[in-house]
Amino acid sequence: MSATPCTSGRWQGNSLSDMRRRMVDRVATGLCWAATVLVLLMLFSILFVLVRNGVGGLRWITFVHVTLPPGQGGGLANAIMGSLIQTGLAVLIGAPVGLLVGIYLAEFTATDGRFINLVRFISDLLLSAPSILVGLFIYMIVVVPTGHFSGMAGALALSMLVVPVVVRTTEDMLRLVPLSMREAAIALGAPRWRVILFVCLRAARDGVATGILLALARVSGETAPLLFTSLGNMNWSVSPAAPMASLPVTIYQYAGAAYEDWTALAWTGALLITAGILMINITVRLGLGRNRK
């Protein structure tokens, strides 16, 4: 497909309109190159700025010390721990639900076709719904009734973002499992739920795991849903019932502050979180590429 018979080589006619066509083609090709290069430059600019501003803070104390008032140093230990706990809980809550819904969408089409289309449609809407509104929602139904902000509320908000991602990948991966495999299992006398869980899901487990990892990567950088749910906490706290710090919220608070040590820590946190997320994404994509071969 990369052969382009019209732009290279000799032209039969050399009339004015042919020249014009060739010029238009050249300009369009050039603009496509420019667009690609421009967006790649943005990516590298972001990575460069993150590394330049953030690498100075990659010291031992950043990882072992909690956040302190401005001017006293301190680290990000509570924020890192809080992020790990909240994203971990979010995946623990969201992934099973997403798995079940994905199974429903892929395996129950014969019986509940119309309802399945509705569920898939709504799940796709949730995939792109504004995340700050998810935060407001959880604030209203969890934080207000319980009377206080909590890490659990943050995890619940994030889990609402995990579910649609896992649904999508699980359904897609289950649809790749060949029909003959199901038929073989059913012929052996296995009930349908065993066929789905122990044959289909097992065959699709790499892809499903990929989806869960991508969901983890997506929610670990989310800030907006946490602002009104887990709030943030300056002290070391691992209890999901209490307000909990998280990297994105700490970055948000520190980046807007006028203290130099806080902004520096914000950049370090930003570098950490971006590096983590990109690492997950690259691993997943490399893994997928290997399996396809």
Next chain:
Amino acid sequence: MDRSATSPSALMGVARGNGDAVFAAIVRCAAALILLGLGGMVAVMAWGARGAFAAFGPAFIIDRAWNPVTQHFGAAAPVFGTLVTALLAIALAVPLAFGIAVWLTEIASARIAGVIGTLIQLLAAVPSIIFGMWGFAVLVPFMAHYVEPFASHTLGRMPGIGPLFRGAPYGTGFLTGGMILAVMITPFISAVMRDVFLSMPAVLKESAYGLGMTRWEVVRRIILPWSRTSVVGGIMLGLGRALGETMAITFVIGNANHIGWSLFSPGNTIASLIALEFPESAMGSLKFSSLMAAGFLLMLISLGTLVCSRLLLRTRSAGR
């Protein structure tokens, strides 16, 4: 089948034949949870917003005021800012995304396209708050020192479009917000476009090349007409993302309750307003309710856009 003694259905004391029924009930409950999630969001927003709509009526949407002192609130400015920044983002992102998609599918060799395509998709994985910090550290000074003074000296003096480019070069504002959003949504739109372009039967393109069309003519006359519906769907998907974006916008929009012609002037969006003001509003106050009402409007706008997008894109996946 001794092993079935440890299976979930056996543990629940259900006869072996009922395993399927139990499993079906469980997955149906999970599916209902999804509907409950979105329905609940809309309902809770509407419920929280009832105070504001009762106090201001439908005029809330076109009222420019946001004054906590006089307890007078309106959503006109944030709605305006949300729409302006999202439309600017689309105007900037669509040409970029289209160029990238054409480059990846028609110009680059498959191997290079794989690597570059992955890099561009990595941009989509970068969290929104990182875009905000980058925008504040890089884009805002760049706009304030170079782009905005230059544009107001040249474009700002032109009749007709002049007012769009006048004003103090703060660096923050609608245009910078739109630019940040454009960078964020370009990967999404280009991914959709790329998939559609790749799903096109190769014979169509090859026969067009065979007739002596140039590459651009193939793109313009063959690929684009064939994939128009899905391309528009992809653009709407990007628009839906841009409308609800919060953290990146909060850093660069300038956060002023303002409506005006100048693209350089600071403004706000519904999402940035909620992010900034919500922590300072007491539960049950009129301000709280007004913020919920603004959130409800954002919900309606973005869901409307996303529904259009999915309906346009569905023609493609209907065959599954």
